[in-house]
Amino acid sequence: MSDDDVILRMRxxxxxxxxxxxxxxxSIEVRRGExxxxxxxxxxxxxxxxxxxxxxxxxxxxxxxxxxxGHEAAYRSINDSEHDGIVIIHxxxxxxxxxxxxxxxxxxxxxxxNGVIDWNKTNREAALLMERVGLNENPATKIHDIGVGKxxxxxxxxxxxxxxxxxILDEPTAALNDEDSEHLLGLIDNLRKxxxxxxxxxxxxKEIRRIADTVxxxxxxxxxxxxxxxxxxxxxxxxxxxxxxxxxxNLFPPREPRIxxxxxxVEGWTVHHPVHPERKVIDNASFTVRAxxxxxxxxxxxxxxxxxxxxIFGRSYGTDISGRLYKDGxxxxxxxxxxxxxxxxxYATEDRKRYGLNLIGDITVNVSAAALAKLAKRGVIDRNRxxxxxxxxxxxxxxxxxxxxxxxxxxxxxxxQKVVLSKWIYSGPDVxILDEPTxxxxxxxxxxxxxxxxxxxxEGKAVIVISSELPxxxxxxxxxxxxxxxxxxxxxxxxxxxxxxxxxxxTAGKD
Amino acid sequence: xxxxxPVQAKDPNAAQTPRRRLRLGVDLRAYGILAALxxxxxxxxxxxxxxxxxxxxxxxxxxxxAYVLILAIGMVIVIVAGHIDLSVGSVVAVVGAIAAISMIDxxxxxxxxxxxxxxxxxxxxxxxGFWVAFVGIPAFIVTLAGMLLFRGLALVLLTGGTxxxxxxxxxxxxxxxxxxxxxxxxxxxxxxxxxxxxxxxLQLRERAAQRRLDLPVEKPVSFWAKIIIAVVAIMYVGYLLxxxxxxxxxxxxLAALVVVYTFILxxxxxxxxxxxxxxxxxxxxxxxxxxxxxxxxIFVNMGVLAGLAGVVSTARAGSAxxxxxxxxxxxxxxAVFIGGAAVQGGVGTxxxxxxxxxVMGVLNQGLSILAVDAAWQQAIKGLVLLAAVAFDVLSxxxxxx
Numbered sequence: 001m002s003d004d005d006v007i008l009r010m011r012x013x014x015x016x017x018x019x020x021x022x023x024x025x026x027s028i029e030v031r032r033g034e035x036x037x038x039x040x041x042x043x044x045x046x047x048x049x050x051x052x053x054x055x056x057x058x059x060x061x062x063x064x065x066x067x068x069x070g071h072e073a074a075y076r077s078i079n080d081s082e083h084d085g086i087v088i089i090h091x092x093x094x095x096x097x098x099x100x101x102x103x104x105x106x107x108x109x110x111x112x113x114n115g116v117i118d119w120n121k122t123n124r125e126a127a128l129l130m131e132r133v134g135l136n137e138n139p140a141t142k143i144h145d146i147g148v149g150k151x152x153x154x155x156x157x158x159x160x161x162x163x164x165x166x167x168i169l170d171e172p173t174a175a176l177n178d179e180d181s182e183h184l185l186g187l188i189d190n191l192r193k194x195x196x197x198x199x200x201x202x203x204x205x206k207e208i209r210r211i212a213d214t215v216x217x218x219x220x221x222x223x224x225x226x227x228x229x230x231x232x233x234x235x236x237x238x239x240x241x242x243x244x245x246x247x248x249x250n251l252f253p254p255r256e257p258r259i260x261x262x263x264x265x266v267e268g269w270t271v272h273h274p275v276h277p278e279r280k281v282i283d284n285a286s287f288t289v290r291a292x293x294x295x296x297x298x299x300x301x302x303x304x305x306x307x308x309x310x311x312i313f314g315r316s317y318g319t320d321i322s323g324r325l326y327k328d329g330x331x332x333x334x335x336x337x338x339x340x341x342x343x344x345x346x347y348a349t350e351d352r353k354r355y356g357l358n359l360i361g362d363i364t365v366n367v368s369a370a371a372l373a374k375l376a377k378r379g380v381i382d383r384n385r386x387x388x389x390x391x392x393x394x395x396x397x398x399x400x401x402x403x404x405x406x407x408x409x410x411x412x413x414x415x416x417q418k419v420v421l422s423k424w425i426y427s428g429p430d431v432x433i434l435d436e437p438t439x440x441x442x443x444x445x446x447x448x449x450x451x452x453x454x455x456x457x458x459e460g461k462a463v464i465v466i467s468s469e470l471p472x473x474x475x476x477x478x479x480x481x482x483x484x485x486x487x488x489x490x491x492x493x494x495x496x497x498x499x500x501x502x503x504x505x506x507t508a509g510k511d
Numbered sequence: 512x513x514x515x516x517p518v519q520a521k522d523p524n525a526a527q528t529p530r531r532r533l534r535l536g537v538d539l540r541a542y543g544i545l546a547a548l549x550x551x552x553x554x555x556x557x558x559x560x561x562x563x564x565x566x567x568x569x570x571x572x573x574x575x576x577a578y579v580l581i582l583a584i585g586m587v588i589v590i591v592a593g594h595i596d597l598s599v600g601s602v603v604a605v606v607g608a609i610a611a612i613s614m615i616d617x618x619x620x621x622x623x624x625x626x627x628x629x630x631x632x633x634x635x636x637x638x639x640g641f642w643v644a645f646v647g648i649p650a651f652i653v654t655l656a657g658m659l660l661f662r663g664l665a666l667v668l669l670t671g672g673t674x675x676x677x678x679x680x681x682x683x684x685x686x687x688x689x690x691x692x693x694x695x696x697x698x699x700x701x702x703x704x705x706x707x708x709x710x711x712x713l714q715l716r717e718r719a720a721q722r723r724l725d726l727p728v729e730k731p732v733s734f735w736a737k738i739i740i741a742v743v744a745i746m747y748v749g750y751l752l753x754x755x756x757x758x759x760x761x762x763x764x765l766a767a768l769v770v771v772y773t774f775i776l777x778x779x780x781x782x783x784x785x786x787x788x789x790x791x792x793x794x795x796x797x798x799x800x801x802x803x804x805x806x807x808x809i810f811v812n813m814g815v816l817a818g819l820a821g822v823v824s825t826a827r828a829g830s831a832x833x834x835x836x837x838x839x840x841x842x843x844x845x846a847v848f849i850g851g852a853a854v855q856g857g858v859g860t861x862x863x864x865x866x867x868x869x870v871m872g873v874l875n876q877g878l879s880i881l882a883v884d885a886a887w888q889q890a891i892k893g894l895v896l897l898a899a900v901a902f903d904v905l906s907x908x909x910x911x912x
Contacts, residue, residue, distance in 0.1 A: 316797060338799040347797070355797045358790030360857050369787055370798040376780045383778065384724050403727075423798070 006067075007032040007197050008166060013052055013064035022048045023062070024221040030166070030214075035188060035198045037212035037229075039205075039243055041414070041442035045221040046201050050168055054088050055081040069165065085165030089155045091174055091440070095143045102126035102139035105158045129157040133187055149180025156187065167191065168199045173207060174440050177300055177468065185211050203442055205236040217242040244444040252475035253447065255454040259478065260291035262329065263462035264431045269323030271304075271311040271486075277319050281307045283486045285323075289431065289462035294453060296477030297466040298502050304486040305466045306350055309433045313347035314340035327430065341370055346429035348420050350436035350466070352413075356420045359409030363401060364390040366408050366419050370427040393422035398448060414445025421452055432456060433464045438472065450476060470499045482506045544851055544866050547899065551870060555877030562880050563873070566755035569748065574686055576872035577761040578603065578824040578836075580865050582843035583850070584772050585816035587864035590847050591776075591789045592809050593856030594643065594650035598657030599817040599843060602635055603836030604665035606821030611674040611831035614681065621681035629818045635661065636814020637807070644806035658840070666833045675830035684764075685827030688757035695753035702758055703749025706766070707742040714738055761823060765865075768816075772861045785809065789856030845892070846871055849899040870895065 008030040015023040023045045030036045040046050052062050055075030066073040068084055075081040078088075095104045102123050111122045126139040135153040143151060152172060159167055169188070173181040188198055188211055202208055208215055209229065216226040217239060224242045227234055271282035282304050289295045299305045310317035312325065314337030325332050327344060334340035340347075349355035357366050367390040368375055375386045390404040397418045401411060408419055417437065424432060434453065438446045453476060457463050467473050473480050480497050482490040482505035490505030555563045562568065582599050589596045610628045613619040619627065635657070642653040692698045714734070721728045728734075752758060776782035784805045787795040796802050820839070825831050850867030852859030871892060878888045 313797075314799070336799075336801070337797060338801060341799045349797060354791075355793045358787055358794050358857070360790045360853075361786065365783065365787065368783075369795070369800075372780045372783060379779050379781060381778055381780060381783060384720060384726055387726055388724065 005031050007069055008053075009067040010049070010053065011065045011067075013049065013062060013066075015048055015052055015057060015062040021221050023052070025064075026218060026221065026223050027064075028216050028223060028226070030197060030199060033192060033195050033197055034213040035192055035200060035211050037208040037215040038199060038201050038218060039203075039208065039215060039239055040218035041243055041444050044218045044243075044442075046218055047170065048221075049218065050088060050170060050199075050201065053081065054078055054086055054168070082162060085163060086168065087159035087162055087164045087166070088168040089152070089159060089170065089172065091171040093148070093151050093155055095151055095154060097144040098142055100140045100142055101130065101135075101137060101146070101154050101157075104143055104154055105129060105139075105161050107158070109162060125161070126157070129160050130154075132160060133157045134183065147180070149176045149183070152176065152180070152184060153187070156191075164196060166197045166199065168201075170201045171203065171440060172200065173202070173204060181207070203440070205239055205443075208239065209236065215239060219243060219245055240443055243442065251443070251447065251450075251471075253451045253454055255457070257292065257294070257478050258458065259293045260460060262288050263291040263293075263327065264289045265326040265329075266312060267324045267326070269308065269312065270321070271307060271318035272320040274317065274319050281318055281486050282311060285483070285486075285488045287481055287488060287491075289464055291460045291462055292457050293479065294457050294463045294465060294477050296473035296480035297464060297483060298468075298470060298473055298480055298506055299466075299483035300468075300506055303483045303506065305483055306435055307486075308483065309347055309435055309464070309466060312340075313337065313345055313433065316347075341427055341429070344428075344430035345433070346370070346424035346427055346431070347433045348424050348435060348437060350439060352416055352420050357408050357416060359407070361408060363394060363399065363404040363406055363408055363411075363419055367393050367404070367422045367426055370423050374426075374428075389426060390422075393426065397422050397452065412445075414441040414449075417441055417445070417449060418452075421449070425452075425456070429461065431462045431464070433466070435466045436468065437465060438467070438469070470502055473497075473502070474499065482508075484508050543902070544849065544863055544870070544899070548866055548870050548873065551873050551877070555873060555880070559877060559880045563877050564751060566751050566753075568876060568880070569751045570688075570755040570759060572869075572872055572876050573759050573762050573765075574827060575876070576868060577685070577765060577827070578820045578839060579842045579846055579871065580765055580868045581768060581816050581820040581823060582839060583846040583864040583868045584768055584861055585813040586840075586843040587847045587850070587852055587859045587861055588772075588776065588785055588809055589650070589813050590844070590852050591856055591859040592785045592806065593789045593792065594806070594809070595844065596639075596650065596654045596810070596813050597840050598635075598639065598654040598661055599813065599820070600836040600839035600841075601658045601661035601665065602632060602814065602817040603821040603824055603839055604833055605635075605661045605668065606631055606818045607825035607828075607831040607835050608665050608668040608674070608833065610681075610822060610825055611677060612668060614678060615674055615676065621678045624681060625684070625822055628822045629815055632814040632816070632818020632821065633811055634814070635817070636811040639814070640807040640810030643810055644803045650810075662833075665835075669831060669833040673830050673832045677826070677829060677831075681822075682826050682829050684760060685823050685825070686829075687760050688755075689760065691757040695750070696755075696757050697753075699749055699753040699758040702763075703745050703753075706749075707745050710741050710745070711738055764819075764823075769861055769865055776861055781805065781808070786857060789853075789858070791857075842868075842871060845896045849896060851903060854900075867899075870899075 006029050010026065010028045013023050013026045014021065026045065026049055038046050038049070051057050053066060055077050058076045059074035068086065073084065096107065099107065105126045106122055111118050111125065123139045130137065130139065133153045133156050135150055135157065137146060137150065143154065156167070172184055176184065185207060188200065191198065200212065212229050214226060214228050215234070217224040219242065265288045267286045269282055269285040270280060273279040273281050285308060287295070297305050307317050311321055312334065314334050315321055316337060325334060332343045334343055334345055353359060358369065364387055368386050372381060375381050375389070387404065393399070394401060394404050399411070399415050399418045399422070401415065408416055411419065421437070437453065438449055441449065453463060453465065465473065465476055474497055478494050480492045480502060481488050482492070482502055484506055489508040492501060492505070552563065586596060586599070606628045609631050610624045613627050614621060614624045639653050639657050642648045643650045689698055718728055718734065776785065784795065784800045787798070787800055788802055788805060792802065821836070824835060828835065846868035847859060847864045848854070848867070849870050850859065850863030850865070852863065874892055874895060875888060878891065
């Protein structure tokens with residue numbers, strides 16, 4: 001490959017954090033105009049590498065060299081790299097919710113004269129950019145009022161406004177539903193045709209197959225291999241093998257279901273919207289889960305999956321809730337989270353950073369958070385025992401941290417999720433509701449979490465798994481309920497379940 | 512996988528990289544403040560030609576700053592939980608007024624007045640806690656309203672001006688001392704020695720428990736270094752005070768408060784809930800923490816301590832005036848932040864807040880001895896607050912990823 005073809009060349013990048021090597025000689029070459037995927041487990045060093053590239057870690061704080069667009073790059077800040085046409089779009093979008101789309105696109109880069117913004121031009125230019133990314137909205141609409149899929153497009157429009165040469169997308173579809181993901185991938189494809197190079201960090205192998213020209217795999221801070229996705233041996237299996245360093249013949253650990261009596265039943269559950277009480281968010285939902293059974297809940301984004309779960313778990317969502325809950329055939333109530341926990345329910349949230357973890361707290365306080373009563377006598381916590389409990393979960397759940405005094409905010413997504421699961425397992429529930437238990441988690445950690453879920457079922461617990469990844473539900477669940485527009489629209493046993501069938505029920509609207 | 516408490520795995524890594532070492536990392540910030548206090552003390556000791564640590568001055572330092580320290584202990588809990596309380600200065604005034612009126616006009620005995628003051632503080636705290644916790648009005652607004660409301664009530668109660676001539680036992684709470692036994696005072700030295708012994712014994716007991724349970728223990732060097740520093744500090748203060756007017760009563764009250772509240776924040780479910788709410792309110796809610804009630808009790812507690820601070824400052828002044836307690840809330844808040852609490856909540860300790868209060872107190876005292884103009888004293892305190900928090904922010908930025 002000739003030199004002009006390479007837009008970015010990073011060589012022997014090393015970066016350590018107080019002695020811990022996050023990057024240990026990573027090299028990567030990205031050709032002009034390609035979509036280059038970077039894969040690796042959480043903690044492999046992908047995000048660190050991108051921070052090195054974009055100047056978040058200034059030149060001189062890491063080893064190795066970066067060449068961009070034919071010259072040596074020495075960025076001291078994000079501004080420097082943006083000046084050269086490198087734009088990163090982070091997993092957590094960085095938009096200002098109460099400003100308009102147009103304002104956000106030009107935030108920090110306003111079209112102005114002597115400090116006065118030219119609104120007409122701003123809106124006109126913004127509209128052009130929005131058309132380019134296929135965003136059909138009024139430029140004056142507030143970010144707050146559009147969905148996360150469209151917000152992603154605003155980020156890309158913003159990048160285009162800066163005359164981007166290299167667009168870096170960190171897990172761009174993690175929070176998107178299938179339709180929005182597809183739109184986004186189509187857009188990346190289009191941008192490629194317009195000559196924009198893209199680096200995409202993703203866990204979703206299908207997506208990489210669909211969009212990437214080349215893939216580079218990073219593991220433990222080292223480049224494992226780079227290969228073209230066009231070749232005959234560029235299979236998902238090869239990517240997974242390189243990522244985890246071992247063959248993963250099956251994405252799901254084996255399990256033999258031993259299903260017992262009915263454990264948990266919900267009857268006629270109806271929930272109204274907290275802000276617009278006239279709107280029914282959940283409409284007369286009924287379902288059952290048996291001991292030792294894993295029940296899946298499938299639904300498109302906004303169908304009411306999380307709302308159903310949270311409203312059951314101590315009425316954490318919604319108003320004017322009606323319906324009945326039964327455990328082991330007896331009616332129970334769960335009016336508060338505390339009561340729900342005492343009655344043997346647990347809910348592991350889909351949004352672990354917001355609802356799941358005290359990110360500035362260590363592993364110990366997070367593991368014990370839902371079951372302090374077990375560790376306390378007359379209101380005084382036995383901290384030695386607490387430490388032992390947390391440490392035993394660290395070991396058995398394989399949480400990768402030197403000690404349980406590690407701050408959870410610094411753990412990788414997979415390890416954070418294991419802390420959340422530890423917390424709920426320690427609370428000793430009979431019914432576990434796991435909402436997107438593998439969101440934003442790499443293949444290796446997913447496999448471990450599936451193993452944990454299977455083990456919970458094997459102990460005779462009733463396990464509910466909510467997931468937007470249908471293959472996950474098909475691989476995991478004994479029975480799958482579909483939910484659409486707040487109603488349960490189907491119930492499919494494992495043997496009969498196919499993606500097509502589930503999708504059919506999931507899109508079944510009101511008549 | 513089981514849900515029963517599993518057997519601890521013998522992971523060699525776990526044993527060799529004990530949690531205490533990481534704890535130490537967190538503690539470094541507290542040590543930073545402690546070091547700052549030492550530097551300031553030494554600096555003023557030199558600048559004042561040794562007058563700063565005259566026994567009488569140490570005695571004054573403690574009695575004059577007792578109110579800030581008491582308020583800071585309540586305030587650190589409020590701030591860790593993610594709130595603020597702007598009303599405590601006004602509460603001090605209104606409680607002082609009620610205490611004085613109850614003794615002078617109603618003829619209540621001094622102890623009756625103390626109990627009444629604390630009850631009034633608790634009721635005021637419950638009032639504010641109700642609005643914050645159950646109605647959901649931000650504490651900033653509720654306590655700003657309280658600041659005006661209770662200052663107004665104090666003015667109403669004290670329309671006659673100052674109430675003085677308070678009974679001697681009441682005044683002793685603020686400025687009295689235990690009787691002396693010789694020069695140096697053997698009682699003071701004895702209490703200091705007893706306190707040192709208790710500190711050593713408690714630490715050794717904790718360490719023995721960790722050994723027995725096969726938990727990681729702190730390295731001997733840092734363990735003993737901490738104990739020696741604590742013992743030296745206690746004995747040195749005891750030594751200085753033993754040449755003064757005897758052991759200040761307020762010091763005993765303060766020591767008890769520090770011990771009790773450190774225990775509450777570190778060891779109890781309530782304390783843990785406060786930190787959990789400050790760290791992530793939603794996660795705390797979804798873990799079954801009764802956040803409303805915790806908020807309510809935090810403010811009741813703040814009210815109780817504000818009531819006690821009202822007693823102490825009124826006793827120290829020997830009279831009740833409506834302008835008492837002016838800007839006490841700012842002193843307490845400053846002490847908490849100098850002591851390493853985070854503005855976003857979730858971080859902060861009682862000991863840190865007390866040290867923060869002492870930093871301000873030593874500054875006040877030292878500058879006064881040097882006869883620096885009061886206006887400049889205020890300006891300097893402002894800069895110290897800014898510097899302390901800036902240091903904290905910058906050190907975190909360097910340490911974090």
